[in-house]
Amino acid sequence: MGKVKSVNDSPLVPLPTNAFVPERDLLKTPILETRHLGIDFGGLKAVEDFNLIIGRTEIAGLIGPNGAGKTTIFNLLTKVYQPTRGTILFDGYDTHEMDTVALNKAGVARTFQNIRLFNNLTVEDNVKLGLHNDIKYGMVPGILRLPSYWKEEKRSHEKAMELLSIFNMEGMASWQAGSLPYGAQRRLEIIRALATDPKLLLLDEPAAGMNPSETAELMENIVAIRDRFQIAVLLIEHDMNLVMSICEGIAVLNFGKLIAKGTPEQIQANPVVIEAYLGKKHGEEA
Amino acid sequence: MLKWFKNAKKENRTDYLTYLGVVLAFIIIAILNNAGLLPRSRAGQLVPICCYIVMAVSLNLTVGILGELSLGHAGFMSVGAFSGVIASQALAASIPSAPLRLLIAMVVGALFAAVAGFIIGMPVLRLHGDYLAIVTLAFGEIIKEIINCLIVGSDANGLHVIFNVKGLKTAEDLNLLEGGKIIIKGAQGAAGTETISSFTAGFILVMITLIIVLNLVRSRSGRAIMALRDNRIAAESVGINVTEYKMMGFVTSATLAGAAGALYGLNYSNLLATKFDFNTSILVLVFVVLGGLGNIWGSIIAATVLTILPEALRGFDSYRMLVYAIVLILVMLGTNNEKLKIFFAGLAKKAKKAKKGGA
Numbered sequence: 001m002g003k004v005k006s007v008n009d010s011p012l013v014p015l016p017t018n019a020f021v022p023e024r025d026l027l028k029t030p031i032l033e034t035r036h037l038g039i040d041f042g043g044l045k046a047v048e049d050f051n052l053i054i055g056r057t058e059i060a061g062l063i064g065p066n067g068a069g070k071t072t073i074f075n076l077l078t079k080v081y082q083p084t085r086g087t088i089l090f091d092g093y094d095t096h097e098m099d100t101v102a103l104n105k106a107g108v109a110r111t112f113q114n115i116r117l118f119n120n121l122t123v124e125d126n127v128k129l130g131l132h133n134d135i136k137y138g139m140v141p142g143i144l145r146l147p148s149y150w151k152e153e154k155r156s157h158e159k160a161m162e163l164l165s166i167f168n169m170e171g172m173a174s175w176q177a178g179s180l181p182y183g184a185q186r187r188l189e190i191i192r193a194l195a196t197d198p199k200l201l202l203l204d205e206p207a208a209g210m211n212p213s214e215t216a217e218l219m220e221n222i223v224a225i226r227d228r229f230q231i232a233v234l235l236i237e238h239d240m241n242l243v244m245s246i247c248e249g250i251a252v253l254n255f256g257k258l259i260a261k262g263t264p265e266q267i268q269a270n271p272v273v274i275e276a277y278l279g280k281k282h283g284e285e286a
Numbered sequence: 287m288l289k290w291f292k293n294a295k296k297e298n299r300t301d302y303l304t305y306l307g308v309v310l311a312f313i314i315i316a317i318l319n320n321a322g323l324l325p326r327s328r329a330g331q332l333v334p335i336c337c338y339i340v341m342a343v344s345l346n347l348t349v350g351i352l353g354e355l356s357l358g359h360a361g362f363m364s365v366g367a368f369s370g371v372i373a374s375q376a377l378a379a380s381i382p383s384a385p386l387r388l389l390i391a392m393v394v395g396a397l398f399a400a401v402a403g404f405i406i407g408m409p410v411l412r413l414h415g416d417y418l419a420i421v422t423l424a425f426g427e428i429i430k431e432i433i434n435c436l437i438v439g440s441d442a443n444g445l446h447v448i449f450n451v452k453g454l455k456t457a458e459d460l461n462l463l464e465g466g467k468i469i470i471k472g473a474q475g476a477a478g479t480e481t482i483s484s485f486t487a488g489f490i491l492v493m494i495t496l497i498i499v500l501n502l503v504r505s506r507s508g509r510a511i512m513a514l515r516d517n518r519i520a521a522e523s524v525g526i527n528v529t530e531y532k533m534m535g536f537v538t539s540a541t542l543a544g545a546a547g548a549l550y551g552l553n554y555s556n557l558l559a560t561k562f563d564f565n566t567s568i569l570v571l572v573f574v575v576l577g578g579l580g581n582i583w584g585s586i587i588a589a590t591v592l593t594i595l596p597e598a599l600r601g602f603d604s605y606r607m608l609v610y611a612i613v614l615i616l617v618m619l620g621t622n623n624e625k626l627k628i629f630f631a632g633l634a635k636k637a638k639k640a641k642k643g644g645a
Binding site: 099100101104105109112116117118119120121125128129130132137138139142143144145149152192193195196 | 296498507513520527528534
């Protein structure tokens with residue numbers, strides 16, 4: 001990671017007063033801070049002036065109507081897209097010169113809305129790929145099967161099994177990832193992301209396609225993961241029950257702009273949010 | 287021994303069986319060959335078969351495991367063949383031992399092909415799919431033309447190389463001392479090469495190739511290469527460096543093809559650059575596709591059968607290539623036939639049941 005650089009290439013504007021961070025994280029550097037983040041696709045401003053602060057152990061939610069730009073923000077945070085404007089500070093460092101791989105090494109891991117597993121590999125190998133940068137042996141020891149190969153493979157096998165046990169998936173270790181049921185694929189993606197030892201976990205619609213009991217279990221697991229690994233979680237989700245129950249801070253996005261951030265109670269009572277989701281009351285139109 | 291085998295992981299077990307199969311096949315064929323039981327035409331094909339097995343297995347690394355279509359694999363074979371021939375011929379006086387010289391030639395061939403692979407890989411690996419295929423195709427043709435321009439000879443002063451771009455120079459221009467010999471004569475290719483390749487060397491190269499490819503696939507690096515094939519964006523998201531591992535797969539594949547080329551080049555006293563043209567690349571690709579993408583066993587069998595087949599079909603005389611094509615089509619249809627697949631899967635199940643019942 002590089003040295004801290006001057007981060008403000010845009011005019012200084014005070015952070016939004018409604019920037020919410022849980023009390024226990026207040027005195028520490030936020031894990032993520034975006035300042036005036038924006039991206040254009042041609043003439044379309046897909047995300048504009050996006051300011052967000054996430055505490056070190058916060059479970060945060062990012063919600064908004066379809067097409068609001070939520071996944072675009074994930075792609076910006078992981079540098080799949082390069083931001084047109086603004087700054088992303090990760091753990092206090094400017095991420096300006098980092099690419100997806102460097103950001104992952106620094107501690108950002110994610111899952112995808114349309115699941116992206118290594119379908120032809122086994123469940124265990126998928127997790128081991130998450131452990132890729134943790135496994136310490138190179139190409140030649142691997143081909144010659146030197147002692148370091150056996151030692152590291154054994155260690156990574158044990159670590160993979162331990163991670164799989166979070167979701168009780170040890171029994172599926174030798175299955176082909178592509179042949180897993182849908183819910184298990186989502187869970188495997190979370191485990192693979194966790195295997196990279198992140199400080200910030202980005203979950204893109206983790207409960208999509210899950211039934212209510214699976215969703216309930218997932219909610220417990222997300223909280224358990226945060227408690228166990230002491231990491232921050234930012235999740236995109238349409239299941240309001242999930243968002244309102246486990247998220248401490250919620251950011252609401254509409255047409256690429258952040259319209260509110262606050263606790264679930266504040267968000268539920270916010271008239272702008274209600275308007276974005278339900279439209280204006282009949283009498284207020286025109 | 288058996289216990290150790292049972293305790294090994296499933297994929298390791300298939301690897302050990304592959305090694306065992308290849309060793310057994312070598313022993314049987316070597317015994318037959320020494321007893322003079324192989325027909326002359328078959329015995330002459332033993333080294334080329336080994337070369338094509340290595341070519342097919344190494345191309346499978348690029349196409350089946352890395353997941354990029356390469357149409358220039360014969361180009362790397364060509365680089366290996368001619369650099370190997372030059373090394374062997376130039377060292378003929380100083381190293382009289384043929385096996386040692388063959389080893390050096392194969393290492394030189396592999397190194398030159400690796401360098402070629404790295405240089406080609408830098409621009410090529412930024413591309414995907416069709417574009418990558420087209421550029422590798424062009425590379426194969428470029429190598430062919432470059433070697434067509436080479437005039438190489440050696441004498442007491444060392445190696446003399448002329449790059450004959452305009453086609454005006456001849457071997458005379460090398461100005462060799464007395465006792466010097468011409469190794470490559472431009473478009474006429476390598477001539478008068480001392481043939482030092484042997485079936486044993488071919489077998490050893492096949493084994494080394496298998497160990498490298500199979501162990502690579504089961505290691506951290508191989509997993510990363512396969513992850514790129516399955517999903518590049520996800521691979522990046524877990525911190526896997528795309529360029530590094532693509533290059534690793536591509537260069538390893540080129541290196542092995544170079545070693546195979548050296549072995550091939552030293553099996554014939556005359557060798558033309560046009561031998562390693564687009565047709566040869568496609569031929570090797572056919573081995574890989576027919577044997578199954580990512581299936582190493584399949585590549586070995588396909589390379590063996592399809593190298594023997596055209597010779598075995600000599601009885602058909604002028605209809606030989608027609609019959610060859612028909613056999614290829616039938617095999618392709620057969621291996622992709624759902625009913626046949628179900629039939630074979632059923633057989634395998636029955637065999638398993640019978641085994642369980644018996645035990």
